[in-house]
Amino acid sequence: MFLDVPSQWPPQDPPPEPPKARFSPKEEKFLLWVAALNVLGLFIAPVGGFTILNAVRALFGP
Helix, strand or coil, rough: CCCCCCCCCCCCCCCCCCCCCCCHHHHHHHHHHHHHHHHHHHHHHCCCCCHHHHHHHHHCCC
């Protein structure tokens, strides 16, 4: 048998609080600068590395 009661469903829980920011604005700015320097280094480092290898080759090579 089925028993019909007025409150069939339990009350709903309140919505969860939105997550807090993980970084402060100052920390976000610092991380953006670090990322920008890494991207810049991605393009500059191979050129510098190649120059150093050429210098070593010139010292010890024919």
